Amino acid sequence: MSVHVAPLKTYIYVFLALMFFTVLTVGVAFVNFAHHAPKGIGNVLNDAVAMSIALTKAVLVVAFFMHVKGSTKITPVVIWGTLIFMVILFVFTGADYLTRPMTTFVPVMSQ
Amino acid sequence: MSENSTLAHHFDSYAQQKESASLGMWVFISQEIMFFGGLFLAYTIYRWRFPEAFAYSSNELDIGLGLFNTIVLIGSSLTMALAVRNAALGEKNGTVRNLILTMLLGSVFLVVKGFEYAHKWQHHLIPGPNFQFSGPDPVHAQLFFVLYFSMTGLHALHMIVGLGILAWLTAQAAKGRFTPENHNYVEGVGLYWHFVDIIWIFLFPLLYLFGRHHLT
Structure with a gap:
């Protein structure tokens, strides 16, 4: 039987993307988006950005490391x-x- | 079918067996997500109710150690994924090597976590009668630390269990038990390890990064 195996570089690229988003989320944590946003939504912007990045990272892990892409x-x-x-x-x-x-x-x- | 076939008699094919194993693992992970979900919900409600106490408490955590541990844990997910890949290709030595690397990185994470806990102990940030907090609203700052220790503690417990399972898995891999047709144990443990990684991917910004921008 043939076994489908993703190439090594796929895993390396996913890892590098995860590293990029990790550094990005730390960087933007020090920016107060409330200073640059209309009143009212500013105080949830930092949370929205941090959670969007975390969600992106989770999707990368689920799709590639956990093989849901192709399942x-x-x-x-x-x-x-x-x-x-x-x-x-x-x-x-x-x-x-x-x-x-x-x-x-x-x-x-x-x- | 040969006598030492690794295809269980109730499956028609290796593909069906593999799919069933993964699906079972996903259902287990599903209840794990619900299980952690209660803690994430408690965190959300109390942070919404006491934003100032949570923001100041969050700044007590060491962002450098948190970042270091995030990189280490995602690194261990990479080596775990590579171990599964090695097993799928029938590369026994590669599987064993990557599983050992995964255990090493997981252990580094737990040691760093231990130092963080010790630091919190020394600074009287353990909730209880000896809790001391210089920021505003120390009463509700305790709530943050209750959630911090519950969430990271439950996560660390999952890692300790994972390390035990990985040790067993490595021994099995070294015996050559896994084949390209059936390496479902490696795949299943991999799914568990990646799930634990995903929990941390959410814990890191929620606990360490929230409140950071209030200082800028």
Whole structure:
């Protein structure tokens, strides 16, 4: 039987891309995007940039190191299913916290 | 079919066997993602609620060590991926060599993590009665460190388990147990190791980088 194996340079290029994005995310962490953005969205811009970079890195690992690129269609079904449940977890819990006052956390030490 | 065939009797072909093994691993990783998801959710809610405490706490972490460990861990993912590639090509020595490199890099990550934990201990940043924090809102700064130790601790635990599995896998590889037709154990352990790498890819910006721009 023939075995499909990606060439060595694919792995090296993916690794180099991951290194590039790692250095990039550290670099942009020191930039305050709120200074360069319209009022209101500035305070979430840094998070949006950092999470977009992390997501890009994760997609590279999943597609190439975890061989989802070139796998049968059932693997993406499992991954998308997981992500949908993560969205449900975050959206429903987030909606609960956003729509009712949160009681202040008071640990024993401060009493 | 030869007597020492590595094709289990309930599979029609090696391709089907390989696909089933990978799929099983992906379902396991799926529940692992949900499992970590609870911690990521707790982090999101509390950071949204106490942004100032979290921003100042985040700046207590050593960004240099965090960056170093990120590079080390992604490096270990590369060597793991190369080990799987070697196994798929039937290169026994390459498989063993790359698995050992993966274990070495994983160990370096854990040692650096240990030094970071020791530093937090010395600076009274362990949540509890001896917690001391000079920044604003020390009460909620503790929440950040509770999440920091929970998330990195659970991640480190996964790495320790991974190192144990890798040691077993390396011994199996050295015995020549894996073939281009069936190296599903190597592929499966690889999937687990890359998953642990992805968790860190998200932990690094969330814990180390958030709040950095408040100082600029």
